[in-house]
Amino acid sequence: MPDLKRAEDHGAFRRVAFLGGIYSNYLALAEALRIARARGVDAVYALGDFGAFGPHPDRTIEVLREGGVPAIQGNYEESLSTSADDCHCGYTDPRDNAFAQVSYDYTRRRTSPEHKAWMGTLPGHVRLSIAGRRLLLCHGSPRKINEFLWESTTPAPFIRRLLRDADADVVVCTHTGLHWSRFVEGGRGIVNAGALGRPANDGRPEVWMTLLEDRGGALAVEHVPVAYDHHRLAREMREERLPEEFVETVLTGWWTTCLEILPAKERARGRH
């Protein structure tokens, strides 16, 4: 368990947008920031994994840094800033790992040293509060940067333990690429912000961000679809010679890789 006492505390907010894995989808990132402004948020937080999968990783980092978006480390930032040889995504299947390595090698080669150093300065966790609820922001889970918190394998008793151990009312995370939330008693629960980087394996090209806000003293969760120029992203991915399997996902909304890590229910919802 990381030392969560060292998590930065950023204070109280009314309405916040959370961006899950961006995976170099700088086009969706720009659109998400526009939506967040239009929705009148006090802050936008990026939950890590800025690179992978998509083209031109530096462009995403530039948008984040120029926009002053506060961010925490994902496994990608941890790996890139420490010159690790792989992404530590946590896959167990050889095919999934082979595609993950293609992503990581490309991203590592195309991310500037200055951006990698910046990634090393990011915190692993941040605390803030909305509607009196104490939130802990992390990438995978409070206890592990690359733990997958899936909707169908994160049951209520386990959520109670995670929250107790993290000394938080709500954990906000990403890493799985699929958005969901589950609340137990007392407005306590887990919010997975999903991913801006690639669609949610639902046959739609949109990607997802998540808004949390104080609505009359209660914490309201809204998973928001983000439409963007996915044809342009696909074109740029082909120009960069990224795998056609990745391009297919961008265009169809169905995952073609990282499939074996999916639990039964999440797998059954997809095409592949």
Add this chain to the structure above:
Amino acid sequence: MNGQPVPASPLVALDTLWLQVAGTLCNLQCTHCFISSSPTNHAHGMMSLADVRPYLEEAERLGVREYYLTGGEPFLNREILEIIEAALALGPVTVLTNGLLIRPETAARLRALSDATPYSLDLRVSIDGADAATNDPIRGAGTFDRIVAAMGVLARAGLNPVITVTEACQGALSSEGRARLIAFLRECGLEQPRLKVMPLLRLGAEATRTRAYAEWESLRGRTIDAEAAAALQCSSCRMVTSKGVYVCPILIDYPGARMAGTLAGALRPFALEYPACFTCHEQGLSCRT
């Protein structure tokens, strides 16, 4: 060698609870079974829903993340569907089975249980090759055809099983062998083939089929860093059988691996003194899917 210290696995968190719901009783007698399950092995007995329930209640309080039901053959247990339902109320469930007893009515009931919960229900079916000539000498005459039929029954019910093979199975560890097995599973009607490859454990029947562990296959005298120790499955699991709480699903034939009568009593480090601990450490084995 015996005088040297043994490294220990910490109990980081109890995430995975195994339940040996069919004991060591099985309708098959596979020649590589590491706990020698068979129609006549009563070393560990069947567990009724009433036997299981106190452990489920304790697991809920402890915040267990997931449940695995195994045996023996779990579908020999007359209350298996009730046990699955009770566990699914608390979290995701995986059932390890040879598939032979899953009739269309059973598959329909399983599908209904799955549809009634937000948590995943997984069936994990074992096979030992993509043809009868490879499978049947290990699992028994005629079993290949019956396992393939069971895959079809599950697929038609909309349940997509995880298929488990051992590393001895037709080059399952090579990418070509793996591709052949995936193609075979598609032919069996599984449109999204899911494959898990397990190392062999030189215990039980397998120790006779090939060989037992050698003296050098041991962690005695070795140092294991904290990260590697925390990655061992025994740092996050416990196994409940009719005889009590064991450290993991593998070591239930060793009285010394029984840790307590309750889960709370078994939440402590475990000395890695058994040869199978060597396999887990060296091969990164986890019995989880």
